[in-house]
Amino acid sequence: MYKSLVVIMSKRAVEQKPTGSVQVIIEQLDELKISKTDFARMLGVSPDYVYRILKGRVPFPHVRETMERMAEICGLDPHVFAEYREMEQVLSTSTRLVWQRMKERRMNRDDLFNAMGGRISRPYFNSILRGDQPFPSNRAYIQLFALALDLPPTVFKEYGRGQAPRWDAEQIRELEEQFYSLIFDKMLADRGFSRHPIVLEVIDAKVMDLFPAREAYDAEMTDVLRRMGELGMGLKELAKVSGVEAETLRKLFHNPGGKSKDGKFAAALKEIRTALRVEDGEA
Numbered sequence: 001m002y003k004s005l006v007v008i009m010s011k012r013a014v015e016q017k018p019t020g021s022v023q024v025i026i027e028q029l030d031e032l033k034i035s036k037t038d039f040a041r042m043l044g045v046s047p048d049y050v051y052r053i054l055k056g057r058v059p060f061p062h063v064r065e066t067m068e069r070m071a072e073i074c075g076l077d078p079h080v081f082a083e084y085r086e087m088e089q090v091l092s093t094s095t096r097l098v099w100q101r102m103k104e105r106r107m108n109r110d111d112l113f114n115a116m117g118g119r120i121s122r123p124y125f126n127s128i129l130r131g132d133q134p135f136p137s138n139r140a141y142i143q144l145f146a147l148a149l150d151l152p153p154t155v156f157k158e159y160g161r162g163q164a165p166r167w168d169a170e171q172i173r174e175l176e177e178q179f180y181s182l183i184f185d186k187m188l189a190d191r192g193f194s195r196h197p198i199v200l201e202v203i204d205a206k207v208m209d210l211f212p213a214r215e216a217y218d219a220e221m222t223d224v225l226r227r228m229g230e231l232g233m234g235l236k237e238l239a240k241v242s243g244v245e246a247e248t249l250r251k252l253f254h255n256p257g258g259k260s261k262d263g264k265f266a267a268a269l270k271e272i273r274t275a276l277r278v279e280d281g282e283a
Helices: 002-014 020-032 036-043 047-054 064-073 082-089 093-104 109-115 122-130 139-149 169-190 205-210 219-231 235-242 246-254 263-275
Strands: none
Touching (some): 020 036, 020 047, 020 082, 036 047, 093 109, 093 139, 109 122, 109 139, 169 205, 169 219, 169 246, 219 263, 235 246
């Protein structure tokens, strides 16, 4: 007698009181005359799984597609399920936009993942759609979503600057100076002034036409370039140790034949040679 009572109480503990969402489904299935077996078949799951959901033996599904399919079968708006409303509350505006666009284009998450070419990891992709991760702020990832969904990337607030320029003036200036330093160092190596070769694999070699051939430099300039190579010195360091502005240095190295004879540039060249301790007529 005692054992039987324990078994009954255990079963009742397992079979919890149906949630509001389960009760809605039960009532709707009854009204639509849809059996639990047919409901399972239309849902694409086993009848046993449906039975356990409706008996409260397993938690109500928290997978978006499953809840939406349940609602569709029952002729309901999925927001009738508290679990669906809770799930939507954790989604960012951009993630909700993704789901809405998927619905408009009749895409499931596999369709979207495949449309993105597998260029984002599956776990990360799923965590974004579930709201476990914030919608990415990386512009490349946003472009992936935008292209796959045929949307302009600017509809996602994380895209940030939107129609603003990709680079501001300060960034451009900094990158220009870095790039110029790189090709100047390559010039030193290419002209035999430096022992460390630099190979450009992305930039066209024609960019080196910015600098004259070695023979175009007169003896004084050649001495300077050779001395820089010996010291492993770049243009930025030369500007620092000589006190000559980088802009003046660039003009001097671009047209050494003419500018080295000009009064202003001749004075700058003298300052450079003094700073590098280059004696007249020798390196």
